[in-house]
Amino acid sequence: MVYGYYYKTINKGPILLDDTCPSCGSKGTLRMDVICKVSHWMYIPCWPSDKQPILECSVCQGKYKTSALPHLHPKDHELLKRTSYRFYHFAGLILLLLFAGFFTYLVISGEKEKIEKIHKEIETLDEGLVINYKLPDKQKTSMYVDSVRGDSVWVRENKMATTGQVMRINTSENYSDEPTLYLKEELHKLANEERIINIYITAAYVRKQVEQENENENIQD
Ligand SMILES: [Zn+2]
Structure with missing residues (x-):
């Protein structure tokens, strides 16, 4: 695959001690994280987008949208707001800009x-x-x-x-x-x-x- 995308956790939030996993029923095993979609080219991350809060269970490894536990609102949105994209997920874009700049410099000189x-x-x-x-x-x-x-x-x-x-x-x-x-x-x-x-x-x-x-x-x- 030359280009595509994957999802990456960009912020590990709190463990929800009082909540129960909607899938396996374990208590206190859910963690609220923020993930985002990272578009890549040859596995060089180029552009992050679509960040969203998500619940992850440490027992069954299940992943759920925070809407599965409606009482988490607005905490999930606060966490989302606090989380910014990671600069290294822009690496491909930065490389491309540097390369374009260098190429322009060569042509001009x-x-x-x-x-x-x-x-x-x-x-x-x-x-x-x-x-x-x-x-x-x-x-x-x-x-x-x-x-x-x-x-x-x-x-x-x-x-x-x-x-x-x-x-x-x-x-x-x-x-x-x-x-x-x-x-x-x-x-x-x-x-x-x-x-x-x-x-x-x-x-x-x-x-x-x-x-x-x-x-x-x-x-x-
Ligand atoms: Zn679970």
Whole structure:
């Protein structure tokens, strides 16, 4: 049984010395307790409910509602009122809340880390990089970085947009011939709005890096 419920005594009340068990007839063997229903998941108590006073006989082990001995009223209700649920019967619920909290924390910190990374990448943007981003209408598109001078980033925008994979529309003929100017500030704003999906390296970018390294080596020689 993965989930279900059981009953648990949460308060042991007084022994009723003057009363007789309605089943076996023993005198002074009844005790007035409070029980409750505990809902469990994999036997981890999750949620208690339905607390009620009950009579238990120590001889025949019988259990009876207090209404079996009407003169016990209102004592039974007083006992019920005094008895609160046990905190450990909420264990499953508390665990679930902790787990949900921890999971939310992981998701948020993961998102934060991703945005931080994109901010850093914007600062080191260079020719040949491609920025995949979301349009205000949730469609995705990309822009190819043509050149970077200080805070000015010249890009060629993709004329197509898609709700599917951006890779599919990332072909050279889709990119505009006219460059568009973006300020790094605008790109940082896009990043904060969680609209930049990723910034990735193209073959052209790698080629340029290799060329630059070779040049540097030549200078050193
Ligand atoms: Zn009995």
